[in-house]
Amino acid sequence: MSDKNEMVLEFDSKSQNESFARTVVAAFAAQLDPTIEELADIKTAVSEAVTNSIIHGYCDKPGKIRMHCILENGEIMVEVIDEGVGIENIAKAMEPLYTSRPELERSGMGFSFMEAFMDSLEVKSELGKGTTVIMKKRIGKYQSR
Amino acid sequence: MSDKNEMVLEFDSKSQNESFARTVVAAFAAQLDPTIEELADIKTAVSEAVTNSIIHGYCDKPGKIRMHCILENGEIMVEVIDEGVGIENIAKAMEPLYTSRPELERSGMGFSFMEAFMDSLEVKSELGKGTTVIMKKRIGKYQSR
Amino acid sequence: MQNGTGNSRSKFSGEEDVVYEVYQRCLIIRLNGELDHHNAVRIREEADKLIDRKNIKHIIFDFTATSFMDSAGIGVIMGRYRKVIFIGGKIAVAGVNMAVDRILKISGLYKIIEKFDNVEAALKAMQR
């Protein structure tokens, strides 16, 4: 299976969909025949991005989250897109331990985990427009760590 | 969890995505706390509809399949949509054992299974435009059979 | 299809191994994993090769480890039935779980195939 496979999932910004989104990505990534560890890495990273869209992007209010995935040449690309409040200072947001919502017991480690568990992480955001997180990871033979 | 939850999945018309589509619907339907049997029913019905889009709608050529799901009031609605060749005579297509592709060892039981395993089935189609299959099933306390 | 690298590989995709065994003129097909259109294509090819080469007369489908089946499975069974019926062959199913049983019932296949608790019982009946 070396040809490209692509999917887009759009779902409601509700916390019970965090688990759903992880399961969907894992089921799709399974086509690249990942190890259990690689699958756990991807699930964790996606969970962080989706949770961020729900609690930061949409501030727990209704909204739609889009997840775009491509499998190609042994690599998975996951894009998590919201049309929420956006991020004013991306560099600051990505600093380890920075969180704008300590009252929710957020640890400020979401972006750090996405970086640690995926090969690459890119964040695009515009205030009032929304946020897009793009993550890539090479699967299988080509170990990343 | 009685409020509405909605998702749309768009994926490539490839046979390896039959299993993926089933898994996604099952993971989403799980929020209604279905029995193993109800989950198996939904997976079978979705598998039939998605397979039909791949082999009949797109005739194994590239295309996109959209799956739209709503959970509401203990019921799951699944819509499987393709923009393939369409069906000329829907009534005839839905007859048990009718198949246009016996050479692929199709049994002509796809629509019969969708009807048997879901509470309701609706088929809309236009030649050259595509086909939409809409299925509903009540989950849990309110047993359907 | 075999996953030679082993150990911690996940088995999520449902591409588990289908196992074929031949006893005299009887072919046993152990349908491990999911039996849908995607997998049916491959199973059909592999089974037909064996049927021709090994001069197979009877076929036993073992569903003990089948996690999913849809109408593509019915097509696989019907197709093999058509191949062996002309030489007086028979088709049996074994290890049928509840989900597969309902599908076989609805399909009407039990009119032309026989169900056994396990492969051993089916083998005994066929070699009689």
Added chain:
Amino acid sequence: MQNGTGNSRSKFSGEEDVVYEVYQRCLIIRLNGELDHHNAVRIREEADKLIDRKNIKHIIFDFTATSFMDSAGIGVIMGRYRKVIFIGGKIAVAGVNMAVDRILKISGLYKIIEKFDNVEAALKAMQR
């Protein structure tokens, strides 16, 4: 959250039961299932109620049956740490599998909490 109807219900959604046990002033939280933001909200509430009512000093998080954890889990542990540290309490983790261990390592939490093979070992060390 308990699923009273039992038997053939599927456990797909990850809403498995978190179990709380109190031994003297030590609270054991068995994190069965998935620990994400969705479940963290509930666990935080339930744990804090017990901590206040039972005058809890030490907390042991048991990850033996944890199938998933992300940074929301770090938040849950850190939040409980802040609650008990002022009264000289300690936090321990037990039954940590590889995935959870990597997350705890990256988070730096091992600087302030201790890891034990199992709950019994943690209990013994805490009650010393």
